[in-house]
Structures are given as structure tokens and as C-alpha cells.
Amino acid sequence: MRRALRMSYLAAAVGGLGFFAMSVLLLGVWPGRALEHQIHATSPEHPLALSASEQRGRAIYAREGCAYCHTQQIRYLSSDVSRFGAATLAWETIFDYPHLWGTRRIGPDLSREASIRPEDWQFSHLYAPRALVADSVMPAFPWLFDGAPDRPRQEGRDLVAYLETLGRDRALAGPEGEAHARTACNCSDDERRFAFAALNASPAMARRTGEHPRLDASQDLSHGKELYAQYCAACHGLRGEGDGPGSAGLHPRPANLAEHEYTLDRLSASLWNGVAGTAMPGWRDLAPRDLSAIAQVVRGFHAVQPEPSLPSDVLELGARVYADRCAQCHGEKGGGDGSAAGQFSIAPADLRSGRPSMAASLRALRNGVDGTPMAPWNRELSEAELSAVAYFVRGFFQQ
Ligand code: HEC
Ligand code: HEC
Ligand code: HEC
Structure with a gap:
């Protein structure tokens, strides 16, 4: 009896330690290995790591506390998926260590921020959010700039470079990557539906069509x-x-x-x-x-003004200049669909459905349209040609 009692300490010790070891294995090691396996099986072979600038941007994102207001994790919920896109897969955050997932969404999730907004928007927004989004509660980060939104310092550039990486790897993996992950994914039908929905639900991704x-x-x-x-x-x-x-x-x-x-x-x-x-x-x-x-x-906003009518030789000159210089972008009939139009990220203006005033048309020709492929024409065309073609293009408009 006494002997058995003495042994009970030992049994309790072995049992206790055994239980402890088992829980470490069951709750720590095993799920960790399963996750590792899952990440390995679903990730593309060579996900793109961050460049030096992007890495610095990531540190600035952490330093400025962006993660207090922004998550980088799309949850397996229809409300998340319909707003931001396909739910986050574990492999997407392999370079995110220590992670910046965030826990609170005062601003939107940023997992798929890459290519939603152009750079000029991002810079202007960081410089003064309320200048673009009237009721935003996001703080301004003017110290990332040299006094103007289009003069970002290196830190500002790094931060925006980092924002441009969010969601990039998954987008680069492409349809093959999605198909690969879908077969390898150890997930329920429900999870599969969320994880492999359209990658990015932002309207900005619809581009020109729709x-x-x-x-x-x-x-x-x-x-x-x-x-x-x-x-x-x-x-x-x-x-x-x-x-x-x-x-x-x-x-x-x-x-x-x-x-x-x-x-x-x-x-x-x-x-x-x-x-x-x-x-x-x-x-x-x-x-x-x-x-x-x-x-x-x-x-x-547009005040109706009397339209000037010009002599027909001016119109003919305009038509000639247009056919020579402009039609390859703006299209023969002014629809913005010339043979070269497809190669630009900003489409040539469709002059059939939008008509600039005479002054605006002339200004676009003299100065070009800053930030677009529309170059200034004042060196190549004479004053007479400029005003003739500025007038001519307005004739494409169809009420
Ligand atoms: C106090 C909370 C807060 C902090 C801190 C904050 N944001 Fe925001 N952010 C918001 C809110 C709210 C919005 C939505 C309104 C808007 O667009 O300004 C937003 C919007 C954004 C958007 C636009 C997303 C989109 O495409 O619509 C980006 C990008 C962004 N923030 C980046 C950042 C970065 C980078 C930092 C850190 C330097 C940061 N935010 C810090 C609250 C915050
Ligand atoms: C963040 C700044 C911003 C906000 C907010 C914004 N716009 Fe614009 N808008 C632009 C820019 C930039 C252009 C492009 C000019 C160009 O293509 O040369 C543009 C172009 C347009 C055009 C011309 C489109 C075309 O087909 O040529 C219209 C119309 C317009 N915006 C109306 C609106 C209306 C209405 C709202 C509010 C619901 C709005 N915009 C909000 C920046 C903005
Ligand atoms: C390389 C292609 C290209 C060529 C060539 C070109 N344009 Fe453009 N044009 C554009 C683009 C792009 C825009 C700006 C669209 C925008 O702001 O969203 C534009 C804008 C304009 C606008 C302003 C439209 C508006 O609604 O404000 C006018 C007017 C115009 N072009 C006329 C011409 C004329 C006339 C010629 C020939 C002398 C010409 N363009 C040649 C690409 C071109």
C-alpha cells in the first residue's frame, strides 16, 4: 500500500509531464507543421520578395502605425470578400514577419491595394487625406514630403512602393497559381468559395470596360x-x-x-x-x-455658349491635320479608338461623347494634357493649324 502510494508521485509526474508534452505536440508543433505543409503546397514556386525600397517602406508602414487602422487580411466572410476580393491564403504573408495583419479596421483592408490607385493619388492622399476624401479620419503624413504632394521624399516613395506590393504575389501567380492552390488547399467547400473568389473586388480593377x-x-x-x-x-x-x-x-x-x-x-x-x-x-x-x-x-456646370461657325477651308485644314496627326490615337471618327489607342494606360479622349470648350480644346493642343500621352503640339503645328484642328475635333460630339 505504502509502496503504491510512493509510486503515485512518480505516476503523477510522468502523467503530468506526458500530458504537457502531448499538448505542446498537439496544440503547437502539429498545427505548425500542418500549416507549413499547407503553405508549401499552395504557394507558387518563386514568390517575389520585397526589394530594398519596398522593405524600407514596410518598416515605415510599421513605424507610422498604419496597422492600427488598416488590416492586411481578408477574412473568410462574404462581407469581406465582396468588398475586397478573394480571402487571404496563408502563403501570401510568408515575407510578412513580424506580421502587419492588424486587428482593427478604421480604414479599409489593404491586402489588395496594389494597382487599385495610381501613384499620384497615393501621394496626394498620404500628404493630406481630406484633400481627396472629404470626410476621412486618416491622419496626414506631411513629413514624408518636401512641402507638396508631388514632391515625396525617399521615405514617401518607399512607403508607396510598399503599398504597391500588397496583393502583388497572388496577382502574379495568375490563373495557374490559383488552380494550383485550389487543388492543394486543404479546405472545406465554403472556405474554397471565399478563398478563390475574384482576386480583387475594387471597382478600380474594372478598367475601361464593364x-x-x-x-x-x-x-x-x-x-x-x-x-x-x-x-x-x-x-x-x-x-x-x-x-x-x-x-x-x-x-x-x-x-x-x-x-x-x-x-x-x-x-x-x-x-x-x-x-x-x-x-x-x-x-x-x-x-x-x-x-x-x-x-x-x-x-x-457647363454654360451653353453660342457656337462659332468657321469657314469651310478652316474645317478642311482641321480635317487634314486630324487625319495626319491625331486619328491614330483618337480614331478616325473621334471615338478614342485609333489603332494606337490600346497601347496607352490612359485612353485617348473619346471626342464623340465629350466635348471640350473651344478654349479647353486649344489649351489641350498647346500644352498637352499633363500626365497623359497627349503631347503639346505647338512646335509641330502652325497657329492656324492649331486653331483649325481644335475647332474641328469639337464637331465629333454627338448630343
Ligand atoms: C486613424 C486611422 C488611420 C491611420 C493611422 C492610417 N489610416 Fe489609412 N485610412 C484610414 C481611413 C478611415 C481611410 C478611408 C478614407 C480615406 O480614403 O481617406 C484610409 C484609407 C487609406 C488608403 C486608401 C485605400 C483605398 O484604396 O481606398 C490607403 C492606401 C491608406 N489609408 C494607407 C495608409 C497608410 C500607408 C498609413 C500609414 C502611413 C495609414 N493609412 C494610416 C484610416 C487610417
Ligand atoms: C481623387 C480625385 C477625384 C475625385 C474624388 C473625383 N474625381 Fe473625377 N476626375 C479626377 C481625375 C484625375 C480625372 C481625369 C482627368 C483626365 O482624364 O484628364 C477625372 C475625370 C472626371 C470626369 C471626366 C471623365 C471622362 O470620361 O473624361 C468626370 C465627368 C468626373 N471626373 C466627375 C467626377 C464626379 C461626379 C465625382 C464625384 C462623384 C468625381 N469626379 C470625383 C479626379 C477625381
Ligand atoms: C499619342 C496619342 C495621342 C495623339 C497622337 C493625340 N492625342 Fe489628343 N489626347 C490623347 C490622350 C491620352 C488625351 C487625354 C485623355 C484624358 O485626359 O483622360 C488626349 C486629350 C485630347 C484633348 C482634350 C479632350 C478633353 O476632353 O479635354 C483634345 C482636344 C485632343 N486630345 C485633341 C488632339 C488632337 C487635335 C490631336 C492631333 C493634333 C491629338 N489630340 C493627338 C492622346 C493623343
């Missing part, structure tokens, strides 16, 4: 004005002149809406898809009736 809603002209103007003031005035200015507080650092500058006429269909396409390659975002979070109301405000 069905857009039909807008109508009969909407409440005062409601439209409120919406315009909230969402658009920061860039386009309260009177639509393209001179809002956020406009200074953007290339191309926001369109001067007072100097343009747009068809309703063009406005719908541009509001729904944004303008690819520029800071103009898509506005798919707004209901079609709100977009209609905003479109009415935009059209109201």
Missing part, C-alpha cells in the same frame, strides 16, 4: 449638389473647375467639368468605372439614382 447603369435626367438637383460636395468637390472644386484642394498633386489634373459637355452615357461609364490610369475612382458604392443626381449637377 456594364454601367443607365442614368436618367429627372433627379433631385439639391440632393445631387450635396453628394457632389461630399464626394467630388475635393478634386473637381465646388464649381466644377477642376481646382479642388486635392487637385494640386494629381497628374492628370481632375477634369474641368465647366469646360466640358458630356453625354449621359459617358458620365455613367466614367462614374461607374472611374477613368483608368488616373486618380478618378469608380463610384459603384453609390446607387444609380444618386449617380443620376450627380450627373445632373455635372452637366449643370
Whole structure:
């Protein structure tokens, strides 16, 4: 009896230690190995590591506390997937050590930030978020700049270079990478649905195409004005002149809406898809009736002026210059669909659905459109040719 009691200490010690060892194995080592295996099986062979600049940007992201407000993890929830895109796979964060997943979303998730916004938007936004997004609570980071949004210091460049890596590896893995991960993924049907949804749900990824809603002209103007003031005035200015507080650092500058006429269909396409390659975002979070109301405000900025009529020899000169110099980009009929149009990230203007005022047309020809492939023509064309073609292109517009 006594002997058995003496042995019980030993049994308890062995049992206790054994239990401890077993829990370490079961709760620590084994899941760790399973995860490692899963990462290995689903990751592409050579995921792209961060460059030196991107690595520095990552350190700045950590230093500035961006992770207090932004997550980098899309959860397996339909609310996350429909807003940001496919749920995060474990391998996507292999270079993220110590990780910057974040736990709180005061701002949006940034896992798929790469190529959603152009650089000029990112710089202007970091310099002064409220200059672009009127009701933003994101703090400004002016010390990353030399006094202006288009003069970032090295630190600012590094940080934006890092933002451009978020989601990059998964995008680079491409359809083969997705197919590979899908077969190797040890996940339930439900998880599979979230993990392999469309990679990026941002409207900015729709680029130039995409069905857009039909807008109508009969909407409440005062409601439209409120919406315009909230969402658009920061860039386009309260009177639509393209001179809002956020406009200074953007290339191309926001369109001067007072100097343009747009068809309703063009406005719908541009509001729904944004303008690819520029800071103009898509506005798919707004209901079609709100977009209609905003479109009415935009059209109201343009004052109807008497159209000058020029002699036919001027028109002929304009037509000749256009066919020689402009049609390869803007298209024979002005639809923005010339043979060279596809090679530019910012599309040549479609002159059939949007008409600049005579002054704006001439200005675009003399100065070019900063930040786009539209170069200045004042050296190559004579004054007479410039004004003839500036006039001629306005004739493409179809109400
Ligand atoms: C106090 C919270 C807060 C902090 C800190 C913060 N942000 Fe934000 N951020 C926001 C909010 C809110 C938004 C959404 C409104 C807006 O776009 O300004 C946002 C938006 C963004 C966006 C736009 C995402 C998109 O495409 O719509 C980016 C990029 C971003 N932040 C990067 C950063 C970086 C980089 C840092 C650190 C240098 C940072 N944020 C720090 C709150 C924060
Ligand atoms: C972050 C700044 C920004 C905001 C906010 C913004 N825009 Fe723009 N917008 C731009 C830029 C930049 C362009 C592109 C100019 C160009 O292509 O030369 C543009 C272009 C446009 C155009 C011309 C599109 C075309 O097809 O040529 C319209 C119309 C327009 N914006 C309306 C709006 C309206 C309405 C809102 C609010 C719902 C809005 N924008 C919000 C920056 C902005
Ligand atoms: C290399 C291609 C290319 C060539 C060549 C070209 N353009 Fe452009 N053009 C563009 C692009 C790109 C834009 C800017 C679109 C934007 O701002 O979103 C533009 C803008 C314009 C605008 C301003 C439109 C507006 O709504 O404000 C006018 C006017 C114009 N071009 C006329 C011409 C004329 C006339 C010629 C020939 C002398 C010409 N372009 C040659 C690409 C080209």
C-alpha cells in the first residue's frame, strides 16, 4: 500500500509531464507543421520578395502605425470578400514577419491595394487625406514630403512602393497559381468559395470596360449638389473647375467639368468605372439614382455658349491635320479608338461623347494634357493649324 502510494508521485509526474508534452505536440508543433505543409503546397514556386525600397517602406508602414487602422487580411466572410476580393491564403504573408495583419479596421483592408490607385493619388492622399476624401479620419503624413504632394521624399516613395506590393504575389501567380492552390488547399467547400473568389473586388480593377447603369435626367438637383460636395468637390472644386484642394498633386489634373459637355452615357461609364490610369475612382458604392443626381449637377456646370461657325477651308485644314496627326490615337471618327489607342494606360479622349470648350480644346493642343500621352503640339503645328484642328475635333460630339 505504502509502496503504491510512493509510486503515485512518480505516476503523477510522468502523467503530468506526458500530458504537457502531448499538448505542446498537439496544440503547437502539429498545427505548425500542418500549416507549413499547407503553405508549401499552395504557394507558387518563386514568390517575389520585397526589394530594398519596398522593405524600407514596410518598416515605415510599421513605424507610422498604419496597422492600427488598416488590416492586411481578408477574412473568410462574404462581407469581406465582396468588398475586397478573394480571402487571404496563408502563403501570401510568408515575407510578412513580424506580421502587419492588424486587428482593427478604421480604414479599409489593404491586402489588395496594389494597382487599385495610381501613384499620384497615393501621394496626394498620404500628404493630406481630406484633400481627396472629404470626410476621412486618416491622419496626414506631411513629413514624408518636401512641402507638396508631388514632391515625396525617399521615405514617401518607399512607403508607396510598399503599398504597391500588397496583393502583388497572388496577382502574379495568375490563373495557374490559383488552380494550383485550389487543388492543394486543404479546405472545406465554403472556405474554397471565399478563398478563390475574384482576386480583387475594387471597382478600380474594372478598367475601361464593364456594364454601367443607365442614368436618367429627372433627379433631385439639391440632393445631387450635396453628394457632389461630399464626394467630388475635393478634386473637381465646388464649381466644377477642376481646382479642388486635392487637385494640386494629381497628374492628370481632375477634369474641368465647366469646360466640358458630356453625354449621359459617358458620365455613367466614367462614374461607374472611374477613368483608368488616373486618380478618378469608380463610384459603384453609390446607387444609380444618386449617380443620376450627380450627373445632373455635372452637366449643370457647363454654360451653353453660342457656337462659332468657321469657314469651310478652316474645317478642311482641321480635317487634314486630324487625319495626319491625331486619328491614330483618337480614331478616325473621334471615338478614342485609333489603332494606337490600346497601347496607352490612359485612353485617348473619346471626342464623340465629350466635348471640350473651344478654349479647353486649344489649351489641350498647346500644352498637352499633363500626365497623359497627349503631347503639346505647338512646335509641330502652325497657329492656324492649331486653331483649325481644335475647332474641328469639337464637331465629333454627338448630343
Ligand atoms: C486613424 C486611422 C488611420 C491611420 C493611422 C492610417 N489610416 Fe489609412 N485610412 C484610414 C481611413 C478611415 C481611410 C478611408 C478614407 C480615406 O480614403 O481617406 C484610409 C484609407 C487609406 C488608403 C486608401 C485605400 C483605398 O484604396 O481606398 C490607403 C492606401 C491608406 N489609408 C494607407 C495608409 C497608410 C500607408 C498609413 C500609414 C502611413 C495609414 N493609412 C494610416 C484610416 C487610417
Ligand atoms: C481623387 C480625385 C477625384 C475625385 C474624388 C473625383 N474625381 Fe473625377 N476626375 C479626377 C481625375 C484625375 C480625372 C481625369 C482627368 C483626365 O482624364 O484628364 C477625372 C475625370 C472626371 C470626369 C471626366 C471623365 C471622362 O470620361 O473624361 C468626370 C465627368 C468626373 N471626373 C466627375 C467626377 C464626379 C461626379 C465625382 C464625384 C462623384 C468625381 N469626379 C470625383 C479626379 C477625381
Ligand atoms: C499619342 C496619342 C495621342 C495623339 C497622337 C493625340 N492625342 Fe489628343 N489626347 C490623347 C490622350 C491620352 C488625351 C487625354 C485623355 C484624358 O485626359 O483622360 C488626349 C486629350 C485630347 C484633348 C482634350 C479632350 C478633353 O476632353 O479635354 C483634345 C482636344 C485632343 N486630345 C485633341 C488632339 C488632337 C487635335 C490631336 C492631333 C493634333 C491629338 N489630340 C493627338 C492622346 C493623343
